[in-house]
Amino acid sequence: MAMPVPRAEGDHDAIEIHNLTKAYASQDGSIQALSDLSFAIADTEFVTIVGHSGCGKSTLLRIIAGLLAPSSGAVKVRGRTVSAPLPDVGMVFQRPVLLKWRTILDNVMLPIEMLRLPRTKGAERALDLLRLAGLTDFRHHYPAQLSGGMQQRAAICRALVHDPSLLLMDEPFGALDLMTREEMNFELLRIWSDRRKTTLLVTHSISEAVLLADRVIVMTPRPGRVADVIDVKLARPRTPETKLDPRFVECVRAIGRSIGLLYI
Amino acid sequence: MGVSKTDISASIISIVATLAAWEVLTRVFHIPGFILPAPSAIFVEAVTRYPLYLYQSWVTFYEMVAGFLLAAVIGVFLAVVIVYSRIVRSMIYPQIVALQIVPKVAIAPLLLIWAGYGLTSKVLLALLVSFFPIVVNMVTGLLAIEEELLDLCRILHSGRWQEFTKVRLPNALPYLFSSLKVASTLSVIGAVIGEFVGGNEGLGHLIIIANSELRTSMSFVALFCLSVLGFLLYGLVALAERVFMPWERWQSAAHAAA
Numbered sequence: 001m002a003m004p005v006p007r008a009e010g011d012h013d014a015i016e017i018h019n020l021t022k023a024y025a026s027q028d029g030s031i032q033a034l035s036d037l038s039f040a041i042a043d044t045e046f047v048t049i050v051g052h053s054g055c056g057k058s059t060l061l062r063i064i065a066g067l068l069a070p071s072s073g074a075v076k077v078r079g080r081t082v083s084a085p086l087p088d089v090g091m092v093f094q095r096p097v098l099l100k101w102r103t104i105l106d107n108v109m110l111p112i113e114m115l116r117l118p119r120t121k122g123a124e125r126a127l128d129l130l131r132l133a134g135l136t137d138f139r140h141h142y143p144a145q146l147s148g149g150m151q152q153r154a155a156i157c158r159a160l161v162h163d164p165s166l167l168l169m170d171e172p173f174g175a176l177d178l179m180t181r182e183e184m185n186f187e188l189l190r191i192w193s194d195r196r197k198t199t200l201l202v203t204h205s206i207s208e209a210v211l212l213a214d215r216v217i218v219m220t221p222r223p224g225r226v227a228d229v230i231d232v233k234l235a236r237p238r239t240p241e242t243k244l245d246p247r248f249v250e251c252v253r254a255i256g257r258s259i260g261l262l263y264i
Numbered sequence: 265m266g267v268s269k270t271d272i273s274a275s276i277i278s279i280v281a282t283l284a285a286w287e288v289l290t291r292v293f294h295i296p297g298f299i300l301p302a303p304s305a306i307f308v309e310a311v312t313r314y315p316l317y318l319y320q321s322w323v324t325f326y327e328m329v330a331g332f333l334l335a336a337v338i339g340v341f342l343a344v345v346i347v348y349s350r351i352v353r354s355m356i357y358p359q360i361v362a363l364q365i366v367p368k369v370a371i372a373p374l375l376l377i378w379a380g381y382g383l384t385s386k387v388l389l390a391l392l393v394s395f396f397p398i399v400v401n402m403v404t405g406l407l408a409i410e411e412e413l414l415d416l417c418r419i420l421h422s423g424r425w426q427e428f429t430k431v432r433l434p435n436a437l438p439y440l441f442s443s444l445k446v447a448s449t450l451s452v453i454g455a456v457i458g459e460f461v462g463g464n465e466g467l468g469h470l471i472i473i474a475n476s477e478l479r480t481s482m483s484f485v486a487l488f489c490l491s492v493l494g495f496l497l498y499g500l501v502a503l504a505e506r507v508f509m510p511w512e513r514w515q516s517a518a519h520a521a522a
Contacts, residue, residue, distance in 0.1 A: 067415050085418040093412040101434045101511050113430070114420035144514040162420075 012079035020073035035223035051219030090159030096151035228258035331390020339398030386458030393454030394447035401443035405436025
């Protein structure tokens with residue numbers, strides 16, 4: 001499917017972030033949300049960001065998606081500086097925010113309609129994704145008929161249907177109960193291994209961050225800075241057993257230390 | 265939301281019991297018909313002169329439906345303009361509120377001067393009485409969008425038109441329909457006020473005549489017809505709501521389960 005943002009010439013990281021700073025004006029002066037943030041994400045890499053609530057993680061995602069302008073610094077997606085909202089991005093939010101008057105299939109088709117992409121091919125992709133997410137039988141249901149986890153799976157399908165090169169996820173499983181959350185982690189990994197998008201996922205669960213990622217970026221509390229970057233050298237596909245791997249535990253510890261939690 | 269058979273039989277029994285008690289009381293205490301006619305007398309009046317009541321009901325129904333439909337169209341239009349244009353909002357919102365505050369009964373004589381004794385003045389009154397809740401609710405509905413959905417629209421370069429047709433408008437439908445239900449009952453009031461103030465047709469006019477001639481049973485039949493008309497319009501709106509929002513059934517089921 002033709003994407004509105006073509007790949008620029010030359011070798012680029014999928015996302016480059018250079019000295020990003022974001023300050024908000026407030027009643028008592030300005031609030032520094034992000035301070036001098038720099039990192040890069042390679043093509044098809046899965047990176048997670050962990051940090052305390054209010055460390056500017058969501059702000060960062062909104063800046064990368066072009067929804068928010070940085071105070072200084074720059075974000076480049078595939079070598080191009082982001083200056084407007086990017087259709088090359090698939091976004092998943094903490095809540096599924098599906099349109100309650102549309103069936104699941106029609107919800108997944110929303111990006112195809114809005115970007116005016118060819119319908120037949122779009123519908124094919126939508127059905128493929130729904131099959132991958134195990135929602136085929138529910139494609140003609142309304143969101144209210146589905147559980148929270150199923151709704152969020154539909155939201156992931158919606159984020160991927162226009163074949164964006166980037167998948168941005170803002171605490172996508174934060175509103176789910178723990179057991180559903182575990183299931184969704186593996187569900188996401190399965191979909192990701194099939195579609196291989198460059199993925200940036202924000203979470204405040206350390207174990208979720210390690211389980212999903214190739215690399216974990218640890219952010220400091222406000223103003224958000226990169227405190228640490230931890231490479232997760234765990235084999236894929238990851239399974240529930242992965243959590244028992246000593247290297248998994250080591251990563252969790254390292255993150256805990258740099259966040260300021262004490263682990264023995 | 266479901267209505268069970270017990271619910272229905274309970275309401276029927278209570279209505280029958282009320283009517284029976286009313287009948288008995290008027291007979292036992294020899295209450296004169298011009299003060300409180302017995303249900304049987306009212307029934308006789310309705311049956312013997314049903315062409316009159318049918319015709320006058322039709323007139324009033326026409327006035328309220330026309331006023332109601334105009335209110336819906338104008339109300340929705342105003343709401344869209346208010347939401348999308350800051351300047352228009354600051355220009356017309358205060359006037360709309362001011363218009364709502366003025367008692368419509370007080371405007372009725374003026375409308376008669378401007379629009380004459382015919383149907384137009386009644387339609388205008390029904391419109392005036394019922395459009396305000398539509399504007400207010402529709403504005404709320406158009407603005408009550410989750411922040412994330414608006415972000416999604418921007419990422420997908422939806423443009424204002426698609427954002428309006430695919431997100432804001434359907435999102436406002438539940439708000440619109442609840443205001444249309446309120447407006448449908450208000451439009452009866454508007455039409456009757458108009459007929460009270462001046463005119464020679466409609467159930468309101470009939471009530472004025474019945475009162476001046478102390479034919480109270482006639483008043484009661486007219487009152488009954490009025491409530492039937494109100495129910496009818498309300499029912500039509502509720503029906504339209506079910507047709508246009510098939511998902512709402514599941515929505516309320518999900519809320520009940522949560």
